[in-house]
Amino acid sequence: MRRPLRRIFSPTALVALGAILAATFAILWIVPSQEYIFLPDRAHPVAPLVNLAHSARQPEGGGIYYVDVIVRKASLLERLFGGLHDGADLQKPSAVVPAGISDSQRLDLEQREMHQSQQIALAVALRAAGYKVKTTPTGAVVSELVAGAPAVGKLAPTDVIVGVDGKHVRSPEDVTRIMKRKKPGDVVTFTIKRGLQTKLVPIKTIADGKSKRAIVGIFLDPAEDIHLPIAISIDAGNVGGPSAGLAFALDALQELGKNVDHGHRIAATGEIFLNGDVGPIGGIKQKTIGAREAGVDAFLVPAGENARDARKYAHGLRIIPVETFQQALRALRTLRPQS
Numbered sequence: 001m002r003r004p005l006r007r008i009f010s011p012t013a014l015v016a017l018g019a020i021l022a023a024t025f026a027i028l029w030i031v032p033s034q035e036y037i038f039l040p041d042r043a044h045p046v047a048p049l050v051n052l053a054h055s056a057r058q059p060e061g062g063g064i065y066y067v068d069v070i071v072r073k074a075s076l077l078e079r080l081f082g083g084l085h086d087g088a089d090l091q092k093p094s095a096v097v098p099a100g101i102s103d104s105q106r107l108d109l110e111q112r113e114m115h116q117s118q119q120i121a122l123a124v125a126l127r128a129a130g131y132k133v134k135t136t137p138t139g140a141v142v143s144e145l146v147a148g149a150p151a152v153g154k155l156a157p158t159d160v161i162v163g164v165d166g167k168h169v170r171s172p173e174d175v176t177r178i179m180k181r182k183k184p185g186d187v188v189t190f191t192i193k194r195g196l197q198t199k200l201v202p203i204k205t206i207a208d209g210k211s212k213r214a215i216v217g218i219f220l221d222p223a224e225d226i227h228l229p230i231a232i233s234i235d236a237g238n239v240g241g242p243s244a245g246l247a248f249a250l251d252a253l254q255e256l257g258k259n260v261d262h263g264h265r266i267a268a269t270g271e272i273f274l275n276g277d278v279g280p281i282g283g284i285k286q287k288t289i290g291a292r293e294a295g296v297d298a299f300l301v302p303a304g305e306n307a308r309d310a311r312k313y314a315h316g317l318r319i320i321p322v323e324t325f326q327q328a329l330r331a332l333r334t335l336r337p338q339s
Contacts, residue, residue: 032073036096039070040087040286043267043294046244046251051233055255062261064254066247067269067290068239069283071096087289087313099145100153110240112158112195117242118234119226121272124325125252126228134227135274138162139193140172141223149217150203155192160223162198163191172220179205182214224274243281245272246300249325250332262332267291268300276325280306288313298335300328 043065074090097106123133139162142155163169164178165188182188184207192199205214232255234248247268254260269287271279280302281287288310291299298318301310307321320335322328 027076031076033076033079034093035074035079036071036091036093037074037078037085038089038091038283038286039072039085040289040293041068041070043067043291043296046234046247047255049234049236050248050251050255051235052252052255053231061265062263063265064247064251064261065265065267065291065294065296066236066244067267067287068241068244069286069290071283087286089285098157099147100151101156105156107240108195109156109158111238113242114236114240114244116158117245117271118236118248119228120274121245121248122228122232122234122252123226123274124249124272124276125256126230126232128249128253128325128329129256129258131229133229135224136227137170137222138225139169139223140175140220142192142218143221144219146217146219149215150206151216151218154201154203155190155216155218156194158194160193161190161220162193165189166191171222175220179214184212184214186214188214188216226274241281242271243269243283243287246270246278246322246325246328248272250300250328253329260329260332262335264297264332264335265295266298266300266332267294267296268328270300270302270306270322272325278302278322278324278328280304284309285313288317288319292317297337300331 046064046066078088079090097103098109101109123135126133139160142157142159142161144157145151145155161169161175164175167178169175169178179188182205184205187202187204189200189202192201203216205216207213208215232252234252236244249272250260250266250268269281271281273279284301284306288299292315296317298320299310299314300320300322301307303321303323307319310319320331322331
């Protein structure tokens with residue numbers, strides 16, 4: 001005889017089923033997956049982060065804002081259901097963690113990038129305010145590694161090469177000149193500075209696919225010590241990466257007494273270089289949403305692909321593409337209220 005349906009779904013069974021479902025949900029929500037999730041974070045004012053003994057900032061209703069992205073391991077539940085949050089994106093580990101380093105090393109790397117971007121931003125702002133900023137070449141900074149190359153796992157972005165096979169180097173050109181004398185298969189010893197540490201790193205070279213010259217698979221930028229003429233600093237806490245450089249430079253100039261925002265609330269993103277150029281950044285979708293949610297009047301972003309992507313998520317927010325710091329200043333001088 002078949003049992004009545006009501007006995008199959010007794011109160012005890014329903015409670016047990018509910019407990020199982022709740023436990024499963026909790027596990028899926030707590031246990032991390034291998035993928036990362038990018039989430040928007042509301043834009044933050046820069047002014048509280050800038051330390052200047054005698055700020056010349058004039059009280060007014062505007063302000064410069066920086067935007068960041070919350071990056072963490074996605075839970076299994078977020079992984080299964082595509083993020084679960086407005087503006088979320090899931091990313092594979094290879095798109096977040098540079099080749100050859102761990103997740104904890106990634107966080108250290110982002111802190112070094114942040115410190116470097118702050119110093120460059122302050123130098124750019126001080127020069128724009130008429131100060132003389134002295135820079136001293138100190139070597140060649142590793143900006144990127146080629147996936148699968150010999151340098152992966154041995155060098156990392158922000159490492160500063162100060163010597164090659166015992167020869168002192170002060171620029172990327174010095175490294176290139178020494179490497180031209182090497183043959184594929186040679187072991188080259190790089191002297192690097194990583195944070196406060198100095199290390200000797202031997203790497204066996206391989207042949208470049210086109211030129212057949214000896215390489216280890218790194219891209220280099222000039223490394224320079226920046227000597228600021230006044231006591232000014234930025235403390236962004238545990239925020240990492242170089243993408244707030246433009247916002248930092250704009251606000252630092254405002255602290256130095258220049259009318260940068262002209263009464264507008266301005267969000268800005270973009271890596272900044274010593275010559276004032278503004279470079280592209282990641283996470284533009286989340287940063288645009290964060291700027292929009294903060295209710296700013298306009299969002300300065302690197303020209304090109306970043307600007308095109310920002311417009312997709314602007315939803316009425318004014319997007320201003322810029323290629324240089326001076327262009328950003330001109331754009332703000334001529335910014336009119338949005339009708």
